[in-house]
Amino acid sequence: MRIISGKARGTKLTTLEGTNTRPTLDRVKESLFNIIQNQIPESTFLDLFSGSGAIGLEALSRGAKKAILCDNSKKAIEIIKKNIQKTHFEKQTKIYNKEYDFVLNNEIKEKLDIIYLDPPYKTELAYKAIQLLIKNNLLKEEAIIIVETDEEQIINKINELDIDMIDKRKYGRANLIFFKKK
Numbered sequence: 001m002r003i004i005s006g007k008a009r010g011t012k013l014t015t016l017e018g019t020n021t022r023p024t025l026d027r028v029k030e031s032l033f034n035i036i037q038n039q040i041p042e043s044t045f046l047d048l049f050s051g052s053g054a055i056g057l058e059a060l061s062r063g064a065k066k067a068i069l070c071d072n073s074k075k076a077i078e079i080i081k082k083n084i085q086k087t088h089f090e091k092q093t094k095i096y097n098k099e100y101d102f103v104l105n106n107e108i109k110e111k112l113d114i115i116y117l118d119p120p121y122k123t124e125l126a127y128k129a130i131q132l133l134i135k136n137n138l139l140k141e142e143a144i145i146i147v148e149t150d151e152e153q154i155i156n157k158i159n160e161l162d163i164d165m166i167d168k169r170k171y172g173r174a175n176l177i178f179f180k181k182k
Contacts, residue, residue: 006061043113053080104132118148
């Protein structure tokens with residue numbers, strides 16, 4: 001896995017061993033960033049279920065001013081720290097080794113521009129995270145929320161919230177679903 005574009009282009013990233021995480025494929029990542037490229041410059045980017053931190057670091061490489069990376073796994077946080085050092089984005093990142101709901105309820109105080117949610121598949125964590133983002137008023141007016149999932153039916157559940165689906169793309173098993181505030 002590597003940084004595809006921007007300041008840290010070509011930097012090889014360390015990934016987590018095992019099957020507990022599934023890194024976003026480069027082709028999916030490239031498509032994602034092509035879609036949101038105009039929103040990235042000077043944005044505050046939240047990568048909530050970070051894994052290796054590759055998505056948040058890609059955003060920084062492409063001009064985001066800050067990336068907030070959160071994962072509850074100590075191994076993931078160790079990998080994220082290595083990848084931050086490799087990309088030299090120490091000053092632009094904030095790392096949380098805590099549960100997503102604790103971070104959304106207690107740690108993040110600023111409004112966010114772009115939120116990337118890639119929780120473990122077959123869970124309702126994306127729905128619950130979006131509930132907390134709305135409840136805690138963490139979304140800027142034009143904020144975009146991207147959910148990576150293998151289940152399209154999550155759309156119906158998320159559509160119950162105060163957000164609208166604006167786009168959906170399928171890449172093999174992975175779906176990227178884009179939402180904005182109503």
